[in-house]
Amino acid sequence: MRTLITDEMRAIVGVVMDEATSYPIAASDIRRWALAVYHPEVPPPEFWDEDDPATVAMGGIVAPDEFNPLAWITKEPGPARRSPPEGTHRVGAFEAALGVEPPPFRAVLQGEIRARYGEVRMRPGDVIRATTRITEYAEREGRMGLQLYTTVSEELTNQDGAWVKTVDTVFVRY
């Protein structure tokens, strides 16, 4: 039976693939995110207006749960170190981060997103740490041929070690 999953790929399931630490979240990061997601509507004030009574009651501006604090640049690794070595720059070549040859593919899509959120919200000043692992491989024949399903799990915690969220994304490579 044809498979794209090698023994080397199986061996990295559950292994930390990437770790990153954000710069302290700025209120303007949250504001821009909320404006982009809510456009053309005005986002709820707790995402942008620190003087709104509801925001004050919540202890200040909070981030939408889906906010990504590591989107543009991370403190660790910094942008120079984040540049992948030659051959690993291709979007979807996850295994390369652990020195494993990725399977051949011509496209990568997201097939599923599963998010879990903790009690703690992200707020201005928080420093968020993300830990990423491949947690599952699966395969299926589809209209584009053999498709490889790769679950990438990203866990976010804050500067106190409190769990913020875990997002599992199932990528489809074909």
Added chain:
Amino acid sequence: MPVDVGAIVPGMELPVFEREGSLLHWVRYAAVNPAHIVGHHFDDDVARSEGFDAAFIMAPLEHAYLHVLLRNWMGRQGRVRRLDIRLRRPLLRGRTLRAGGKVVAVHREGRSVLVTLDVWETDDLGELLAPGTAEVELVADRT
């Protein structure tokens, strides 16, 4: 107007949320989440080379729109605890996304109300794009 927490029952439907599938929206999202500055979201030719009829929305933005659907319904009295979606087909450029939801279970414990919902996104042709499930927690007197 947020939902009346005491009135939440299985079968209750959420107000529909709509967004145009437009580069005007997608460029804004890419500007705050640049990992999604990828050709197939902006260039019809690239999308066609990957088997699609046109450029299409970023998956995390579809996921984010369901958060907005839930937040619009809950107001500040609620939090999303879990939100899972399967991305069956993407919203193509030029179509309109319609997101909806329906309460399937309600569990009350003290002031806390845990609600399980089916959620979904379709386009304006009625094609199912992304079915999913969610769990939210509401507190009646949360400000």
